[in-house]
Amino acid sequence: MSDQRAIALVTALSGARKAFSLYPPQHPEHRGALEALLGAVLEATAEGPFALNLHLGRLYQESRVLPADSPGLKSTARSLEGHRIESLTFHPSFTESDAIVLLEVLARRPSPDLDAAALLEERGVVGVVARRLEEGAAEEMAEREERRARDRALHRRLAGALRQVTSQVGPSGSPDMGEATIVVEDILNRLMEDNAAVLGLATLHDDGESDLFHAISTMIYALTIGLGLGIPPEGLTSLGLSALLHDIGKMAFDRSDPAERERARALHPRIGAEILARIPNVDQAAMLVAHEHHMRPGGGGWPEAEPDYVAHPYSRMVAIADRYDRLITDGPNGFGLTPDRAIVQLLRETNDALDRTFTRVFVREMGAFPVGCLVRLSDLSVGVVSAPGEDPLQPHVRLVYGADGLTLEEHRDTDLAGSDLSIMEVVQPADLAERVSDHL
Ligand SMILES: [Fe+2]
Ligand SMILES: [Fe+2]
Known part of the structure; x- marks a missing residue:
């Protein structure tokens, strides 16, 4: 399951960040953590590039939110947020030197002058690409x-x-x-x-x-x-x-x-x-x-x-x-x-x-699912149709519950036309004690 690979990757990334800040490069913990990270990236990118996205303090793999209790998740989300990184896309070409530069950049103290995404690029890293968190969001x-x-x-x-x-x-x-x-x-x-x-x-x-x-x-x-x-x-x-x-x-x-x-x-x-x-x-x-x-x-x-x-x-x-x-x-x-x-x-x-x-x-x-329809999507997340789409079966959905069944703190909009998610069923708002107008 890709969720598992995402969680393993986040755990390895957080472990490696910790090892890099605690131990000198020649220490076995240092080496072990680096190898764990390389292994996790290799697994995750087995079928191609693998993106971890940050949205409002939560980590997502594609549009699936990762369980908040996964080890290392909170600290990784905080670190990416601090460095104003919106997403990290790992590529199969990810090398040990890419890993070292990534960890060095993440170890730097965040400051308004530090552009982590640009720094990675400047230092020739191609195996992982960071996208800057737009202040516009x-x-x-x-x-x-x-x-x-x-x-x-x-x-x-x-x-x-x-x-x-x-x-x-x-x-x-x-x-x-x-x-x-x-x-x-x-x-x-x-x-x-x-x-x-x-x-x-x-x-x-x-x-x-x-x-x-x-x-x-x-x-x-x-x-x-x-x-x-x-x-x-x-x-x-x-x-x-x-x-x-x-x-x-x-x-x-x-x-x-x-x-x-x-x-x-x-x-x-x-x-x-x-x-x-x-x-x-x-x-x-x-x-x-x-x-x-x-x-x-x-x-x-x-x-x-x-x-x-x-x-x-x-x-x-x-x-x-x-x-x-x-x-x-x-x-x-x-x-x-x-x-x-x-x-x-x-x-x-x-x-x-x-x-x-x-x-x-x-x-x-x-459309077939009008604005105000409460829908369960194929990944089990639940949202309210917020706008009609070009295709009557693929409207825009404002997610209310994540795939883990937990309420999302902030609304997250998904255009079903551009995602691999689909509507699985329509839910009666009363069954979830929801009032759809609260989310529109
Ligand atoms: Fe009437
Ligand atoms: Fe009437």
């Missing part, structure tokens, strides 16, 4: 965190705008759409810039305000269809706003009462359209979407449509987005399906309930 992570915080703030702003709109919905009230329109446009711009980040926002749920979160997620999914179809920007804003307000009719009911809840279900399309009709200069599409989003192309939805009635395209898109969010939502308001199953279910429902063409566009944009 840490900055990149800080940037990602900052973007995430900004995206969450955008979500909160949209929630605030929607709360305000719904609070203005009274028997005669006429909500002000100004702020909501602005935030919808901001989200739309962000979706065009980084669709994965916005799809991550759609995984946010809150039991206390499930309607609000449902409206926002539905909007994000509807816009995903609109963007996939190439709808122009004005149309997308109208689609987004319509999706955001699709269930606004429910606000007119006190749904703590079961009978009222049933009435809300049946009547919210009509009431929603009436509420929106009261707004001066309201977008006609929003009224239609509120009215039509539970109609079905094959009949049987509500309100019941005439047999050859064709709903507005935005209504048919929102119906798909609304359904998908319901399918993946846990608890009394949803079906708790994993995202991959929800995708299959949507395809099934294209027979009579959902628009076939728009559903296919949605499925194409989401």
Whole structure:
């Protein structure tokens, strides 16, 4: 197993570093440690170059994390980190003199002026190549965190705008759409810039305000269809706003009462359209979407449509987005399906309930394993799909648990397209007591 070879190599490297600092060159311990290192490198490189990678204080062989309790692992990781080495690639041509130079370089006290990777090269070492730890990596992570915080703030702003709109919905009230329109446009711009980040926002749920979160997620999914179809920007804003307000009719009911809840279900399309009709200069599409989003192309939805009635395209898109969010939502308001199953279910429902063409566009944009899918990979590590890939079966995955089953302290992103890992199964977040939105 390559894991074993990696562990043996790390043990030998750490032993040799210790021997070099404790004993003079003629001492038998010195010689023995050097030979052990040469032997371990020979084993490890039997099938070609062998890379040890350092990432956030942990050592990896390719993308597999080495068990933290392996002998010498911590000190080796610390030493590489101190010398700002991100990876060491050993080649079959590794010689004794390469080993000696490597150990001498690692024995030097790390300092900002010491570039260990360059020093190895200068001293003619070719059997092992060090790659410098780019300072950019840490900055990149800080940037990602900052973007995430900004995206969450955008979500909160949209929630605030929607709360305000719904609070203005009274028997005669006429909500002000100004702020909501602005935030919808901001989200739309962000979706065009980084669709994965916005799809991550759609995984946010809150039991206390499930309607609000449902409206926002539905909007994000509807816009995903609109963007996939190439709808122009004005149309997308109208689609987004319509999706955001699709269930606004429910606000007119006190749904703590079961009978009222049933009435809300049946009547919210009509009431929603009436509420929106009261707004001066309201977008006609929003009224239609509120009215039509539970109609079905094959009949049987509500309100019941005439047999050859064709709903507005935005209504048919929102119906798909609304359904998908319901399918993946846990608890009394949803079906708790994993995202991959929800995708299959949507395809099934294209027979009579959902628009076939728009559903296919949605499925194409989401991939077979949509953002938010918790997946177990072929090396038994577990992660959350963080972005769709070119190949629908090979998305980007943010690892949460290493192959050893232990939680990773820092998120590690893997593009399955460029790795030998594949998705083995989809896991129910509840089975691992995980909330996927914590990792997106
Ligand atoms: Fe609805
Ligand atoms: Fe809905």
